[in-house]
Amino acid sequence: MDFRLSDDLQQFQAAAREFAQRELGPRVEEAERTERTPLDLFKAAGEAGFLGIRYPEELGGSGASCLAEVILREEMGAVCSGLAAALSVSSHLGTYPIHAFGTEEQKKTYLVPVLKGEKVSAFGLTEPNAGSDVRGIQTKAVARDGGWVLNGTKTFITNAPIADYVIVVAYTDPTAGIEGMALFVVETSAPGVGINRIKKMGNLSSEIAEVVLQDVFVADEACLGGDRGAFKRVMTTLNIGRVVVSGGALGVARAALDSAVEYAKDRTAFGNAIGSYQGVAFPLARSHAQIDSARLAVYRAATLFDEGHNPVQETSVAKYLAGEAAIDVTDRAMRVFGGYGYMREYPIERHYRDARYFAIVEGTQEIHLRVISRQLGLG
Template sequence: MDFEFSEEHKIFQRTAAQFAQKEIAPLGAEYDEKEEYPRQVIIKAGELGFLGIPYPEQYGGTGPDTIALCLFVEEVSKADAGIGSGLVVQNTVGTSPVFNFGSEDMKQRYLVPAIKGEFVGCFCLTEPNVGSDVSSIEMMAKEDGDSYILNGSKLFVSNGLMADYAIVAARTEKGKKHEGMTLFLVDTQSPGLTRKGLKKLGIRAQDIAEFSFEDCRVPKENLLGELGKGFYHLMSTVQKTRIIVGAASVGLAKAAFDTALRYAKERRQFGQPIGKFQGIQFMMADMAMEIELASLLVYKAAWMNDRGEKCIKEASMAKLNASEMVNRVVYKALQIHGGYGYMREYPLERYFRDARIMEIFEGTSEIQRVIIARELGL
């Protein structure tokens, strides 16, 4: 048993940290305020090879390597969770269905430019009436000659406004739940597709949109995977994505912890640094312990995934534990700052807002508990 990262992973982590602190951290507060995504970050990440971590070299990638992807996500989320989220989508659900289920032509036309940072991808699943119950999607795709006609709406589409293409889950057969769903790749400039941005509590730099499809025509060659097997295609990818969200939670928690630790050493009250008071020490000790525990779960699940092992339970545990942990950590970090933590000139209130989504997207905490219980045989 070895708890050390390989030398290659250590070098990669240092490189990712340098990129994140140079290219992302200085933009976090500004783009949170603007509620815009700095697309130049995706372009830069592509130039440096950070968008091909899960993919083989033949497409311009450097992987596949789940541990490296977790290290990257942890560092960019530590720099800013909102901007980091856009890079997470580009490395996961915005590209993985093309790699896993697309034709070679689709990989060359969409995956390769996405890995370079020239294209941005997004994933359209959630609907106004459909959230956790993925098999109940209502959006229809009707066959029409050499095309499918898409009608319906999608919500909470990450990278939605800046996306050049969208991976869309639609129902190709009524009356069937799991069996009637199919995945399509849709050019976002297609006639019949309109988009609008959504206002959010946190990760405000992240671009999240609502999509409306009205008689949007998609060529049959843009079908991803097998007809009617979209639900199963999706389920084959969520294991890794949940691990990645766990890594993002760890990164954000470390940002809050580091800020609180520095403040506890510098802020003086009653003639000494507040970090000398046992009440603050206990909070910092609990935060450090929780981050370490969550990190161990995340990287164990990543290690299992890289070995090709089934880790549905471990992935859900990693996501659940880390996402709830980061909310506890940022709460305490803000409390240590007192009134200053509540002010927008300090990053704590941004961390506080950003953390909340971690328990919601990529499967809520409640859904993770359902999955874990099922994997236990209950």
């Protein structure tokens, strides 16, 4: 593996950074305060070609690599984790199953407008009684008159309050175990769909909700990739998503470290810049090393996807290291700011809250340790 980004990727990184600072930056304050994702951001990202960059150009993507995607996620995450999450979910979780398993008609109807930023997508897997254990979901789809009737509740669904549709995972045949699952595109305006917003601690500019499905009818055409066998399709979607989300974690960690280094050089105590004391400098040096190693693991996993592999262990290592880096680095950075680290005035307080997100989403850290343990023949 080449340890330097190619010239093309370096140029892409510079463009992504410029876009994130220009388009996410000015929207952060209001979006975080109002806890609303501005819809015009999706339009701006679509116009700039920064939505769903991995999809083919004929559908509105850029045919870019997974490595480019994680680079983009890091740049967006460094500016605002919440806005980055909203864009990321619409770019991947809410669209990848359509790209990978959908018909040409489904791609035209759903994928193309999302990539233009005219529509917003969401992905509904988690339920009040089942998150890590996907097999435990209870949402059911029953065949009826040229379509399906869905009943169930999804929770913590990113973008649900602003989404045009949610890709819902449901059992079509619970007696068949995980083989009896299917994916459905459910439009949020359909009769019987209820959206109940949920308050959370961080990523405030990304909206999440409970999605209640009460006798929701969808036509046969809403089923993605067949009415059985979706467990594998879900796992494929999540596995790439884990690398994508790791990019966001690197961005939050990097932003926290950069601001702490700057502060440590400026702030004086006992007659010297606080950064001259090893008690302050070493935790920041550890943070740098932690981000560096996590980034290499993330790049490796992304590169393996780009080479056509489906790297499960490497993906878990990447998500675990990037998630821990976000949590540890924001914690250390916050301490460097002293009392100011606790105040809303400085972005470090937001980074600290936002970082906790990465312990939970796209597989909790424990679930990734479980994957790694199993590869070691343990657990």
